[in-house]
Amino acid sequence: MNFASDNWAGAHESIAQRLLAASAGFASAYGTGDLDKKVEARFCEVFEREVSVFFVATGTAANSLALASVQRPGGITFCHSEAHVIEDECGAPEFFSGSARLVAVPGASGKIDPARLSSKIADFPEDAVHHGRASAVTITQATEIGTVYTLPEIGEISAIAKKRNLALHMDGARFANALVALGATPAETTWKRGVDMLSFGGTKNGCWCAEAIVFFHPDQAKEMPFIRKRAAQLFSKSRFIAAQFDAYFDNDLWLDLARHANSMADGLRGGIGASNTARLAWPTASNEVFAVVTKGAARTAEHRGATFYEWPIPAATPDLVDDNETLIRLVTSFATTKADVDGFLKCLAA
């Protein structure tokens, strides 16, 4: 009953086996091998257009280097107040872009509020040398709190960004979970809505370590080989990333894994909604569930072997929990089983 995080899981067997199979033989290094090229071609198919793909080591690297590629001196990137880039990356996005600033934009449900975004952007007129320059917008899909931007919502953010010629980046650490929740294609969710760059995360969805930056306009990626190398993110034995993605895409494994994780989360959502000792803190659509549970129920669950994080109460909703309650986060993954879900729900009922 481990719901701590999708990055506590290991690797899906198909991916681990593919990696094993790729361990023999010689391949040219630094991303120039045949498997790398094959996987790059797969990315083009998946996104239904020519894209430029850059493997990197971590989601933080994907976000940071993507944003670095569009920064200018004094540049500003707009993100949600609870975005991973501003909360959990120790300043990496600023570091890699030579000190560009992140400006937080509030918004309900973990999503940037379009009106607030417009207003924040307006604080940075084109030539106001003292304030800095609006350069990019980044959104997280699925969001850090388990919600998912709808396609029109993405389009709305995109339209605001384009008006000021800002690059639009999507942090897709849980991209597959969002796709499955939306029932939309990768293309529809990204470049067809004006997304310029995607951090395509495989790690949380069953890979060991498989992250890629996808540029939907390859001519905007010209600096990236140098940005990546200078960032110490160019793997020599690059095929060990490629092999993971190769298995990941085969027969839509990636979507199956995400579908499974989301479905396990659905189970949790259903059970919690029907529970007397717990309730959903807010609606979520992907593989994260946030629940208000009685402290007693939380302790019981832990006592019976459940692992999860208690979560800080969002500043916007200080009255979310009573004195005898606590907010918890439950994350599912490819490795979550129905038995885990049922077991946990039983703890709540106990």
Add this chain to the structure above:
Amino acid sequence: MNFASDNWAGAHESIAQRLLAASAGFASAYGTGDLDKKVEARFCEVFEREVSVFFVATGTAANSLALASVQRPGGITFCHSEAHVIEDECGAPEFFSGSARLVAVPGASGKIDPARLSSKIADFPEDAVHHGRASAVTITQATEIGTVYTLPEIGEISAIAKKRNLALHMDGARFANALVALGATPAETTWKRGVDMLSFGGTKNGCWCAEAIVFFHPDQAKEMPFIRKRAAQLFSKSRFIAAQFDAYFDNDLWLDLARHANSMADGLRGGIGASNTARLAWPTASNEVFAVVTKGAARTAEHRGATFYEWPIPAATPDLVDDNETLIRLVTSFATTKADVDGFLKCLAA
């Protein structure tokens, strides 16, 4: 007959299998899991003292972050003129240390000349604010051209560095190959000779991706958790690095693999030394062999399936090759077979 580079090889089977075995189950993320802790303890055993260990994604990251941890504003790091850090890392060491400068020191056999080092350091008096400040020295073991610093040579460099209170870093991308060539222990080769930090490379010696920065004085590593995270080098599923090192150290696999690679290089050295169409360009002791071969022999070898790089003629020895000769580099690894070596030597004889 692939002698292109040790990073063209895949992963040794024991390591790949261990990774597969580690793919199941849940483990806490970001380096806090049990396997991470076990492997850290192994590093302490291997080096016969308490050390601080930080896994990172690439050798470039290991070098850059180690050097960044000891930089000061206007800092200078002294390295050999042909060092990987100055030749092949696209400015990463400077980037991560906030623009510290690398100053090249010449020296025969790919090793820093101690007298030249002293002289270069003397160009930067303690308080000369215009010039910048001597901060660190880095040496590569084994060197980029296949030679190996002897223990007294390391001690001599170290003594010069200590006189000015400079940190001493060792780039150990091929550390195991050097150890085996010297017949020395990890401790004797590093902290017992005054090395402060080691880039401990596993990738070139049979791992997929296993690089670690080892600090021999843990109190000097206090900033490293933040330096690493800010550098986007903290893996979430850190155990996939730990698992590789776990297998790497078991039963001294790492030394066996290096011994094998060096022995294959010995075979090449012997055969080339006895050849009519080739000669050793300079003596080497690890898993790299540099040979002057006739252009005809080189073409024949390629035609018969050998893979290797032709190498630029070192500036110091412009007359190294005749018009009908070329300089080539041959690198062996755990994956090199005796058949490869024999096959290549036959090409030369043809």
Add this chain to the structure above:
Amino acid sequence: MNFASDNWAGAHESIAQRLLAASAGFASAYGTGDLDKKVEARFCEVFEREVSVFFVATGTAANSLALASVQRPGGITFCHSEAHVIEDECGAPEFFSGSARLVAVPGASGKIDPARLSSKIADFPEDAVHHGRASAVTITQATEIGTVYTLPEIGEISAIAKKRNLALHMDGARFANALVALGATPAETTWKRGVDMLSFGGTKNGCWCAEAIVFFHPDQAKEMPFIRKRAAQLFSKSRFIAAQFDAYFDNDLWLDLARHANSMADGLRGGIGASNTARLAWPTASNEVFAVVTKGAARTAEHRGATFYEWPIPAATPDLVDDNETLIRLVTSFATTKADVDGFLKCLAA
């Protein structure tokens, strides 16, 4: 009737003359001349303790380099939401500190709210590698909106900072105006209240270009000579800054100039308070006055030759002005005359 900004004024005659007098003769460069040393000694007298002083070119440089000197990887500096460092320096503070982040803390009257500061700092636990590290707090004295921290208020901020071992910086672009408003000594206002570093501004108070970073604990300034030189802020003919400060301190000219400026602002405050067409937007104590005036009165004043900026309505007080009103900022300086003040007040009455 120029109330646009104190940096629209030129140089006070005593300062300009002293500069002229210093133009002859030779002096050793880069801050090593006799006049530099004399002025450094004056700083020690002014602050009643040994201090380290570094001249720089701009207030932005003073703030940025002071903060850079106490940053650590992933470091966070807390500032007021309307602080100059976060609003008007185009990312310079982050740039010079290798991407440290500024975190805005709200507070009434342009001053950091102590409870909000404590709460924000608590968001960054000591070893939370993902969030970044609390490193420094900066306050502006006088504030950007004309108010002044009282001595106990400084002490309260300081106590909070010290609890977490954060450096405390004071942006003193209008330090003299604050001193005069408080009737306090330089020492009382700074190190006796726990301030570690001060950006000591002379430019807005009658100098051409005279800014200094003052360290109250000289051992904390050891890196500064290199930080300043690397930042291209070390003047060769450093005496032209020294000469300005020399005149600035003579016979307490600096305090007289600030007293004059504040007194002119008092005149404006009095007249506006008594006016029918204007009112004070909020109380101020230094040389800045913010007034709500009818649009008609504003146009009349401009028409009669008054220069000032209309100011954005603070987000916290959206109802500050009616439809037929506007918010304006009036800044006085050494160069403001009683005739300017009277003239402006007459415009309002017209």
Add this chain to the structure above:
Amino acid sequence: MNFASDNWAGAHESIAQRLLAASAGFASAYGTGDLDKKVEARFCEVFEREVSVFFVATGTAANSLALASVQRPGGITFCHSEAHVIEDECGAPEFFSGSARLVAVPGASGKIDPARLSSKIADFPEDAVHHGRASAVTITQATEIGTVYTLPEIGEISAIAKKRNLALHMDGARFANALVALGATPAETTWKRGVDMLSFGGTKNGCWCAEAIVFFHPDQAKEMPFIRKRAAQLFSKSRFIAAQFDAYFDNDLWLDLARHANSMADGLRGGIGASNTARLAWPTASNEVFAVVTKGAARTAEHRGATFYEWPIPAATPDLVDDNETLIRLVTSFATTKADVDGFLKCLAA
């Protein structure tokens, strides 16, 4: 008899007086005032084309920001081995360009050797991601050792740079001295020979503090307002720089001052050439003279009040001085008098 450096002199009286005259009245800040605009127009006249001009605080800032404006990730700037940017700026050029590397190119007489430049550039093929990318070339005019590039020499360097599309920067800390030595116009010496950016130095030639970056192709300067502000180099009371340049250009004062300084150096060169106790170390053409003098003569001169620096023996000419000799540098300026020169020559004869 002060020959220590041209930055030991103060300010020429005309410049100091103009500054005094400009001290009264109000002017809009941050480079937007009338005097700023007038001086910018003067730069266009001086250079016979539309140029973009940016005032900064120091020569180091001018060089660093000019080079930063043309850097790319992993960028390389080629400079002479003895260039100020690599010898005396504490890493500022690298710092401001996000860690771009300076690569030293040797050459006789303080000038880049064109063949060596071509060869060094060739070490960095266009797409070699590991090595970094050739981005810019910088030359110093007059050079750090008193020599001057001829117009054809500039053209030759420029042609090499253009072949690889590298920006060409000129460090003109002593630009006026070079112009006068060449008898060439500003235009002929710069953009007509392919120079893209010039660090135009006034400080060493009679100003207090007057440095400007001149872009000969204004469309290449679009990022500069932000680069400069972020670098903390945008003066609020910008007119105090403008006023200096205003006087500097009036009636060609700048050329007269340089002519005077060069002529004083001519006096030294003549006297030293005819001396028994001294000889010219190498030919120079501007306001710097390098002489080998007997240690006795050096001591005598110092004893009689002469100030100058002893200079390190260039590595390329280790036999330049005998045991009883020393190498000295003599720098003249607008403030040097014929009496100083004659006095010094008398010391040598004593």
